[in-house]
Amino acid sequence: MATPLLEVEGLRVEFRTRDGVAHVLNGVDYHVDAGETLAVLGESGSGKSVTANTVMGILESPPGVVTGGSVRYRGEELLTAAPARRRELRGEHIAMIFQDALSALNPVFTVGFQIGEQLRTRRGMSRRDAEKRAVELLDLVGIPGAKQRVRDHPHQFSGGMRQRVMIAMSLALDPDVLIADEPTTALDVTVQAQIMDLLADIQAERHMGLILITHDLGVVAEVADRIAVMYAGRIVEHADVHSLYANPCHPYTRALLESIPRVDTKGTSLSAISGLPPSLTRIPPGCPFHPRCPMAAERCTEELPPLAVLPSGRSSACLFAEELVAG
Amino acid sequence: MSAPNLSVPILEVDDLVKHFPVQTGIVLKRTVGHVRAVDGVSFALHKGETLGVVGESGCGKSTLAQVLMRLEPPTSGRVRFHGEDVFAKRGRELQALRRSIQIVLQDPYTSLNPRMTVGDIVGEPFDIHPDVAPKGERRKKVQDLLDVVGLNPEHINRYPHQFSGGQRQRIGIARALALKPEVIICDEPVSALDVSIQAQVMNLLDELQREFGLSYLFIAHDLSVVRHLSDRVAVMYLGKIVEIGTEEEIYGRPSHPYTQALLSAVPVPDPAVRAARARIRLTGDVPSPVNPPSGCRFRTRCWKATEICEVEEPELVTRGAGHHPSACHHAEEQTLLPST
Amino acid sequence: MSDPSVLGTAVAEPDPPPAGGADAQERARSLASDAWHDLRRRPLFLISVALIAILLVLAAFPQLFTSADPNAGDLARSRQAPSGQAWFGYDLLGRDVYARTIYGTRVSIVVGVLATTFTVLLGGTLGMLAGYHGGWVDTLVSRLTDVVFGLPFVLGAIVILSSFREAIGEGAVGITALVVLTMAALSWPVSMRITRSAAITARNQDYVRAARALGAGPARVIWRHMLPNCLAPVLVYATIALGAFIGVEATLSFLGIGLRDPVVSWGVMISEARDYIRVAPHLLLFPAAFLAVTVLAFVMLGDAVRDAFDPKGR
Secondary structure, eight states: OOOOSEEEEEEEEEEEETTEEEEEEEEEEEEEOTTOEEEEEOOTTSSHHHHHHHHHTOOOTTTEEEEEEEEEETTEESTTSOHHHHHHHHHHTEEEEOSOHHHHSOTTSOHHHHHHHHHHHHHOOOHHHHHHHHHHHHHHTTOTTHHHHTTSOGGGSOHHHHHHHHHHHHHTTOOSEEEEESTTTTSOHHHHHHHHHHHHHHHHHHTOEEEEEESOHHHHHHHOSEEEEEETTEEEEEEEHHHHHHSOOSHHHHHHHHHSOOGGGTTSOOOOOOSOOOOTTSOOSSSTTGGGOTTOOGGGGTOOOOOEEOTTSOEEOOTTHHHHHHO | OOOOEEEEEEEEEEEEEEEEEEEEOSSSOEEEEEEEEEEEEEEEEEETOEEEEEOOTTSSHHHHHHHHTTSSOOSEEEEEETTEESTTOOHHHHHHHHHHEEEEOSOTTTSSOTTSOHHHHHHHHHHHSTTTSOHHHHHHHHHHHHHHTTOOGGGGGOOGGGSOHHHHHHHHHHHHHTTOOSEEEEESTTTTSOHHHHHHHHHHHHHHHHHHTOEEEEEESOHHHHHHHOSEEEEEETTEEEEEEEHHHHHHSOOSHHHHHHHHHSOOSOGGGTTTSOOOOOOSOOOOTTSOOSSSTTGGGOSSOOHHHHHSOOOSBOOTTOSSOBOOTTOOOOOOSOOO | OOHHHHHHHHHSOSSOOOTTSOGGGSOOOOHHHHHHHHHTTOHHHHHHHHHHHHHHHHHHOGGGTOOSOTTOOOGGGTTOOOOSSSTTOBOTTSOBHHHHHHHHHHHHHHHHHHHHHHHHHHHHHHHHHHHHHOHHHHHHHHHHHHHHHHSOHHHHHHHHHHHHHHHHOSOHHHHHHHHHHHHHHHHHHHHHHHHHHHHHHHHTSHHHHHHHHTTOOHHHIIIIIIHHHHHHHHHHHHHHHHHHHHHHHHHHHHTTSSOOTTOOOHHHHHHHHGGGTTTOTHHHHHHHHHHHHHHHHHHHHHHHHHHHTOGGGO
16 A cells, blocks of 8 residues: 555544543544545544644643654654654645634734735745735635735634635645644534535645544535544544445444434434543543443453454444444 | 424514614714614414524524523514513513523533532522422422433532533523423524534433423524424524424425525535535625615525515515415425435 | 643543532532532631731730830830840831831731722622623713723822811721721722623623523622622732732821821831831831731632632632
């Protein structure tokens, strides 16, 4: 297999706080190639954003401490790279967009200035050229009247438009990998559809690797090629989008899919997952999902199931994965 | 779900309007315009029924809840509860009304006072309405309520921060249930919760409705959540109801272009249908409610808009071959969602 | 989704073991009883209470701690350094610094505590009203605050004190009361602003909306919901203001409009000692040390109380 564009392997992160050590990431593995969309799916506290921040090198530290694993961009190790090299990679090769575009943009500068900032500092462009390029980028992300709006400040844009500005900003240096952390969670459903379409178009056009971090099973089904499902700081299932939805091979994924309301659940009780996600300071021994799992057996309380590759090329961190594959 | 009795309206809303003045100036305030948050909304809620209200942010659905709860005074319009004018009530009558209509708020983190114990929070309704439960019985009642919503009654002395989001929302539901209301207004009760927890709370709301014969006004932006719980659904856009009908009518045969666009924008958690789906993509954003478009408010984003839409405001009526009221001059029923 | 919040939710215990056995058998607790329970076991609280208790005894019964007369001066002993006979030495006029420090406790504590109390009560009440009602009440109170805030303190104090001085007469109690009220009347705007902003924040919280939906009246909303959530910033301000007021009292005395001989206070002693820091540092050292310890004790008390009333800290 060729070297993946971006690869995360066995990543471990702890948050050391006064209340104890929270094991936020406990061995995360995933990779993304050029031109594909990997969705990282998980609920709050599953570690999906922490993984992304660690990849970007913007993990809050303290309290966050990377205790193991590796992050490689085109085979180059990032975790041990010099800070200068990491800065160079950030934006230039790997870019990120955030959920809250309003707080991610600086309110006192025009959007044109902010988009052009990287072009000026990194590409040595003149103010005028940077603004010209900013107009092109705003146009590319579908902001009407880009020429006039480039001099506007962030608060003059609506939520959806702001997220477009963020996307334009992240594209300024032509990155190969774009990490989108819940890019549409704060947006209305009609605007969400616009932004997801835009991301998909841009990704296809530029042949980027897109890592989409979300909790929304609907969004994932619409845009992802592959899915990594996270639970308590680990990937519990990894598969292509069609097989994952058709036949989830981890009880957590299965339960998650069953807990969303659908047409045929109308008038019936939803099959909710009982209990709560585990406290990250005290993750249960064995499989962390076992206290909530309908299939849990004695072994599950003792043995931590590895993320094992199944014959069909997908993987699952469940001791009974093969039975689940068989249906 | 127990069949709601559609012949007895319990809450009737008639041409309700709520405008917020937009003011400038610090000492001498000058009104420069109005946010038309709710602009002529009418509907009826029946006994044992769930009426879903969907719409995007800024459509006025939360303001509607505030006005119905009498947390904000209406600009005009009438609301009748069991035939009696709600806004005419004062003093004791208003207190009695408060017992009958309760609210569950969206954010489980800000809707509970962090400095009160769970016992105090759920028991507060009894402090405000002391005649509901004698002092000696209150503790028992609070524990019963916690039990009803699926919390451990022994946790009465804990503080909100010791609970997870889903558990907090249960505390909020217990508080709303304390006075045995007939109507509960649910203002985005599950949108702050994770998917797996969301299902638990939705199931609880469903069970409570059956057990106590409650009527719900269920406000949410998540169309699949609304679909799961609602008997009837009203779709709001810029302060107005654009379409109202039964759940099958709205989701199966929507006739207003906005409803159609909304439904087609909802991501379906099934990759198999992603290529096959009809897609309607709206352009632009919702216009400002301070200065809504003339005529039909949706016309600026509508692909069907013609001259008449600019001039004449469409009424919410059943027209042509339609089966349910729709506020569109060009209403036409259309099937959008795969009927799996 | 920000990471600290992730941690927060995840770390929140799904089912922590009940503290001290089954809660069900215990009687219902409230924030106040929990806070009291918690305070009794906080060393910070116990130390500060002990210090404050000592200060109060000093203030109430100074004669128990010294037999010397704080006002008996002998110019022959002027600025003598501390010795076995006079622990803290003698001041410019040859008076016993130890005796003066002990006797000065009463006025300093009374002025500091009362001025703080009145300032916080006045400012807090107005701030709470402005924050709760909003609208024209807020506008009116806020503008009034701005006006008072704009008055120079010393100038305002001179005007008030010299106007009412005659009416009060020469009694120590009357003058002390006048000084305290003057300070409060000129200092409340800060606490009003702090309370107002905290009240506005609390007012917009959903739990206030929920209480109003239940039919809670203004008194209940303010007392049960807003006040406990506005307390922390005001407490912090109050403990800092206490020290400042003791110093302000000295300024007024120095200007000749505050307390005068024979009334002794730390502030008066400090202001008298200023010019002799290099030749006789002990004149400044001892009253200043007492002042520092007093302020520290109240700051610690404020901290302990604030933490105890925050259930998240437990």
